[in-house]
Amino acid sequence: MTERWVTVLKAADAAARWHMHQRRKGEAQEPYINHLLEVAQLVAEATGGRDPNLVIAALLHDAIEDCGVSRDEIAATFGEDVAALVVGVTDDKNLKQEVRKKLQVDGAAHQPRRAKLLKLADKTSNLRSMSASPPANWSLERKLDYLAWARAVAHGLRGVNPWLEGRFDAAAETAERAVRAAAA
Ligand code: ZN
Numbered sequence: 001m002t003e004r005w006v007t008v009l010k011a012a013d014a015a016a017r018w019h020m021h022q023r024r025k026g027e028a029q030e031p032y033i034n035h036l037l038e039v040a041q042l043v044a045e046a047t048g049g050r051d052p053n054l055v056i057a058a059l060l061h062d063a064i065e066d067c068g069v070s071r072d073e074i075a076a077t078f079g080e081d082v083a084a085l086v087v088g089v090t091d092d093k094n095l096k097q098e099v100r101k102k103l104q105v106d107g108a109a110h111q112p113r114r115a116k117l118l119k120l121a122d123k124t125s126n127l128r129s130m131s132a133s134p135p136a137n138w139s140l141e142r143k144l145d146y147l148a149w150a151r152a153v154a155h156g157l158r159g160v161n162p163w164l165e166g167r168f169d170a171a172a173e174t175a176e177r178a179v180r181a182a183a184a
Contacts, residue, residue: 004052011059011078012037018067026133035125036062042121046164053078054114057085061118064090088115089122101149108156116157120164123150123157127171131178140183147175 015036022032040058047054056078063069064086075083088111091100104119111119127150134143154168 007078008040008052008055008059011056011082012040014077015059015063018063018069022066024129024133025135026129027136028133030129030133032062032066035129036060038125038128039118039121042124042164042167043117046117046121046161051114053081054085054118056082057089057114058118058121060086061089061122065093085114085118088112089118105149105152105156108153111157113160116160117164120154120157120161120168123154124164124168124171126150127168127175130175131171134179134182140179143179144176147172147179 012033016033019032019036023029024032024035036059039061040055043051043058044055060069060074060078060082063074064071071083071087074086091104095103108116108119127147130143130146138146151172154165154172158165
């Protein structure tokens with residue numbers, strides 16, 4: 001455990017480098033590492049700090065999808081458990097966006113427990129930025145569609161961690177209020 005938390009920081013450092021030029025979609029254009037740290041913090045708190053590999057996977061969860069980092073590269077530095085966790089939350093980019101979104105809804109309930117935690121933390125962070133910094137070019141309808149989709153995915157991820165589910169529900173409510181207020 002003591003050595004593992006050194007590895008947690010190694011993962012944060014790797015993530016900051018890999019995502020260096022990437023920004024969030026919102027109007028504030030936050031550095032992408034803010035999202036990765038938020039997801040990592042949520043899973044760390046949800047598990048009471050007892051699952052460092054899940055925290056590492058949270059820091060690296062978009063590295064394959066967004067940075068073209070390979071599974072083997074992650075496995076070599078961070079171990080097989082972390083690599084499997086990251087692959088488990090990586091969408092197949094060969095599929096169309098609509099198909100990927102549907103697969104996330106259909107597949108949510110069948111995920112292993114730790115993948116559910118990671119996905120729910122990811123959705124929570126995404127909805128928080130929908131209130132704090134919504135994408136400037138999204139219509140009301142698109143924002144509401146996104147919100148409904150996130151809720152549909154989260155429905156399948158329930159039953160694992162009531163604390164995290166509470167964080168998601170709060171983020172979804174705040175996002176809905178912010179989206180509707182901005183359109184009013
Ligand atoms: Zn993410």
